[in-house]
Amino acid sequence: MSTYSIKDLEQLSGIKAHTLRIWEQRHNLLSPKRTETNIRYYDDDDLKLILNVALLNDNGFKISKIAVMSEAEIRQNVIQLTERSLTHDDQIHALTICMIEMDEERFDKVLSTNIIKIGFEQTMLNIIYPFMSKIGVLWQTGAINPAQEHFISNLIRQKLIVAIDGQIYKSGGKKFLLFLPEAELHEISLLFAAYLIKLRGHKVIYLGQNTPNEDLLTVYRLHQPDYLMTVITTSPSSENIQEYIDLLSERFSQSKILLTGYQVVGQDLKFPKNVKVMNYIRSILEYLAEIEEVKQEK
Template sequence: MLRMQSTGKYSIRDLERLSGVKAHTIRIWEKRYGIIKPERTDTNIRYYSNDDLRHLLNISVLNNHGYKISAISEMSEGEIARRLSDLQVVKQDKDNYQENLLLSMIELNEAQFNKTFHSAIMNRGFEKTVVSIIFPFFERIGLMWQTGTINPAQEHFISNIIRQKIIAATDALNVIPAANAQTVLLFLPEGELHELGLLFYNYAFRARGYKAIYLGQSVPLESLQRITGICRPDLVVTAMINATQRKDYEHFTRLLAKAFPGKKIFYTGLVPSSAGIELPKHAYRVADLIAFLRLK
């Protein structure tokens, strides 16, 4: 169980977003069982500390595993820690991983993150860990970042660790593409910097014997047009996360189709799925490219 410095100030809505426990339930737990005791500002506004958040997260984990809140409220900090330790030895499920990752992010605790991540890999393997735990976790903290619940620096901290993990896993691959292997070109359009999803697809294609050419972040379209004579990919994969106007997105898809005529182009990320436009021929919007291509 982590000890966190009491420097954060959270509203009850922040606790709800971070812990997944409804604000109404938190209030009941406060009044009936005294599990956390908010402090007040000079203007009498209630707020919660990092210790309160950590304590609530630990209580939530125990409660989700069948412990009654009345029983948890009678436990000491040491007893809660022992029960959590027992749970982690017996069972490390998706919810446990999510809570541990969240705590490591809030405290900027890389050692705790590594412990959780390696445990998940031992139980699920690298790919399933990224797909079923890490990506849903980033969806969760993305909402927290938008609502101001977490500091953007905390999100960057976790993002950079995950980026390093994916790159290290890619470097460790010992797969040599066959001479007739298909070539996949992966890049982010100009202005796009969120590359975790694309890095993972780069790993997944390479692991399956594809020839992968990874161009990375913010690649100008004219640069792509210049390399078509050098690189003749069978597949093109890109991702768009930033908010984009419909006309700009539509214009980009037409230009990309022109740059790679007849090639399959896959658009991943949030914007393509919500843009509501008709893509050019041979272009596809996909949420899970591995499942779409049946990349076993």
Template sequence: MSVYSIKDLEHLSGIKAHTIRIWEQRYDLFSPQRTATNIRFYNEQDLKLILNIASLKNHGHKISKIVAMPQNLLEEEVKRVGFGSKSYEDQISALTLAMIDLDEEVFNFTLDQCTEKLGFEQAMMNIIYPFMRKIGILWLTNSINPAQEHFISHLVRQKLIAATDLAEVNKNGPLCLLFLPEGELHELGLLFANYLLRAKGARTIFFGQSVPLDALEEVYHKLNPNYVLTAMTTAPEPSEVQTFVKRLGNKFKNSTVYITGSKVIGQSLKLSDNVRVMNQFEDLAELTRGVKEYSS
């Protein structure tokens, strides 16, 4: 079973740690265990409770009324107020609960409802991406069971591939190659970029995880793409990032190269004239504007 710090509860629920401590003392909400150094930690049931409380609080329920509800009524009320809700936070909480319970049906239902209301692109930008960012932080701090993270990543991956398959291919659009460097396995962001580019009128070739740069260079000269896009979150090693970025600029000098990920965002890197850093998903708008101008 996964365990969470009080900061994890704050991070996932949006309720300040100080407030959680007050509620814990005033209403006897939790019975947290403690580490050998006397630091509180919480279990999955505690996380589910604080997420449910946050959801009802966001809909105007008073904390004194919430804590008086029996568990079954609390969960029913959360479902009632959450069904049809337009709040992004409500949807993110629902996805988090589905992750905790490994409930594929609830996850798919929630995401399908979001997609129906917002469209796939906006559902990804406003719900799935913030959700995965929260989960990613928990994964990096070992607060979440890796099986839960893989479970959710697999479901999101399926949705992205299905949506990309439905996007009409523009045979006259600019060509974009997408790949992850050797050792890099986190592909969801790049899969979303692949979907978005294709939906906006680009032709895309997705090479996936852990691609050797020399192997990619061989096909690059055959394809002559307009854009190359890659992401670096766990690879290459910090001492090798600058060299790798320089190689990208040199090997793909006839294309505009977009790079993103924690290895490059906010770093002091020397970039070739043809290399751009994307700081967030919203920066894909710059690339897709270029696609639209190229296609028109």
């Protein structure tokens, strides 16, 4: 079980520490524990409670009313609110609660409802990606454990695979080869790129995680793609990334290479002429639009 300071609760819930202390004193909302050295701390149940309370309070529920609700009543009100609310922040908040509780059924329902309302692409751009950024904060503070992170990542991955399978390639588009370098396992952005590319009528050859260099070269020679795309988050390391980029450029000189990910975006690197850095996922959308414009001009 994780432990949190009141500053952790403030960061994760958006409720100021001063306000949390007032709620604690006036409404007995929280019951902090103490270490052997008398330092106050909060546990997982406190975090889940405050996340739910923050969501209700942001949507007009008075704290005095929330304080007298049972745990089941608070949860039911949160579920009802997120089912009818269209704000992205509320949906992200709901997904965060699902993740902490590892509630697969509820997580799936929140995602499915948003996909029906605003479409898969907008759900990814406006809800899933901001939610994943929040996961990064939760990870850094120790608020989630590896099991919770894997739980959520796999659910999102499943949704992406289903969405990709629903797209049918029609002749006439460009050919994209998508892969992750050896030892690179962060696949969600690459999967979403595959969905966007395939949705816009292009052919996708998807190799996925941890692609050996020689296997990549073999597939490249077989398919001769117009574009290669990869996401570099952790591997290669910062010490080896320039060498890796230069190797890609040289080996696949006849194709345009699209790069994104933590190890390349905003880094002090030199990019050969056939290499283009995509700063954000929306940059992929813009680039695909440019390809379409060129295609129409021809």
